[in-house]
Amino acid sequence: MLCSIHKGTCSACVAAAGFLSLVGVCLLYLPDPFALEPRVSVSAQERPVTLLIWTHPFGRHQTLPDCSALRQVGGCTLTADRSAYPRADAVVVHHREVATGAAELPPEPRPCAQKWIWLNYESPAHTPGLWRFEGVFNLTMSYRTDSDIFLPYGYLIPRVRGAKHVPNRSTHPLHSPPRSHLLRPRLLAWVISNWSESHARVALYRQLRRYIQVDVYGSAGRPVPEDRGGGGGSGSVVRLLGRYQFYLALENSQHTDYITEKLWNAVLAGAVPVVLGPSRENYERFLPPEAFIHVDDFPTVRGLALYLLMLRRNPSRLRRHLDWRGGYSLHRPALWAEHYCAACRATRRTRGRTDVVKDLTTWFRS
Known part of the structure; x- marks a missing residue:
């Protein structure tokens, strides 16, 4: 589903004197991808479609959903049975399974009008062998x-005043903290499972810890405490992260639209x-723009550290980074x-169209 993006009027957002100065409201809002079009219903003229899941991502098998119940998408039959x-x-x-040889592509020739969908949520830096699949797929699906x-790792949904929240495991109303709960017990955390000295985020951490305490969890630090349920x-x-004021949401590589669950974990917490x-x-x-602090806002890592410490001492300045929350819910697909x-x-929606993706490598790495 090619997602149309609605762009609001944007004032300048600038960093000055080493501190983030926010002017106006800059937001290119990404609406709910499933709400972009009217609900697709089954009619006598339009038969249901069958979607075959050829490879379970990373080999982790799961029960396939009822799309009508989950996202009000009717006329869809999902199966992992290759005989279909x-x-x-x-x-x-x-992508990962066919690129590494863990699985082969479906056999050729493919049935008439059948579409092959390329699914990938890794960054270009961790997506090998793209060149092998030029001219193979008909549709791309990713975070881009x-x-x-298009379906990102997470997205915000503006809350309608007076509307009641319908409980949903994937959609979470956000709240601006009351003054009494504005300051949290701990300052700054980082959870990391894939430590590599070649990553820019590791270099950033090594510089940042010279000026400010960073509590590290994961493979390179303390274990993350499990939920009481042990899940x-x-x-x-x-x-x-609910104990911390700030969180280092540092991606393993820097690419267009590659914004993962790291960011949304912090937002939710x-x-x-x-x-x-x-x-x-x-x-x-x-x-x-005020919902996050970008490392590029500061000419030096020391400037970033000083800004975080300043916010800790000035709750009124800190509140600028949190007051926006009251108008949104967070959806994590x-x-x-x-x-x-x-x-x-x-x-x-694209029934009968079998256009081929010819420049997969150039597009995804752009």
Whole structure:
């Protein structure tokens, strides 16, 4: 589903004297991808489609969703049974498995009018062998806003005043903290599972810790405390970050639109994210400008550290980074259920079209 982006009037957002100065409101709002079009309904003239999940991402099998119940997408049959290949309207192929040789591509020749969908949520730096798949796929699905089927790691939904929140495991109302809860017990945390000295984020951390205390969790630090239920995962990280004022949401590489769950964990926990990834302008397509602190806002790492310490001493300045929350809910698409439903919807919408993606490598690395 090619997502149209609605752009609001944008004032200048500038950094001055080493501190972030926010002028006006800059926000390129990304609406709910499933709300961009009217609900797709089944009619006598339009038969349902079958979507074959060729490779489960990273080999982790899961129960396939009911798209009608999950995202109000009707007329979709999902299956992981490869015997359905001859009659499938589209086949979803996760890049990692076919690129590493863990799985082969579906057999050729493909059934008439069948679409192959390229699914990938890794950054270009961690997406090998793209050249092998030039001219193979018909649709792309990723975190990039210019994908044929766009679904990011998370996105904000403006709250309508007076509207009641319908409980949903993936959608979370955000709240501005009351004055009595503005300051948190701990200052700055970083959770990291993939430590590499070649990453810019590791170099940043080594400089930052000279000026400010950074509590490190994960493979390179203390273990993340598990939830009481023992489930672990992002829920444990969010619970941990609830104790901290700031969080280092540092991506493993810097690429267009590559903004992962690291950012959204911080947003959900109410910690102000300090981000390293694409440009500030790119982040502002997903968030209000005051919702995060970009490392590029500061000429030096020392300037960044001083700004964080200043905010700690000045709650009124800190509040600028948190007051925006009252107007939004956060939606974090369920992996990979919502992705399959988005792919199924796109398959129905593009029925009969089998255009080929000719420049996969150039596009994804651009």
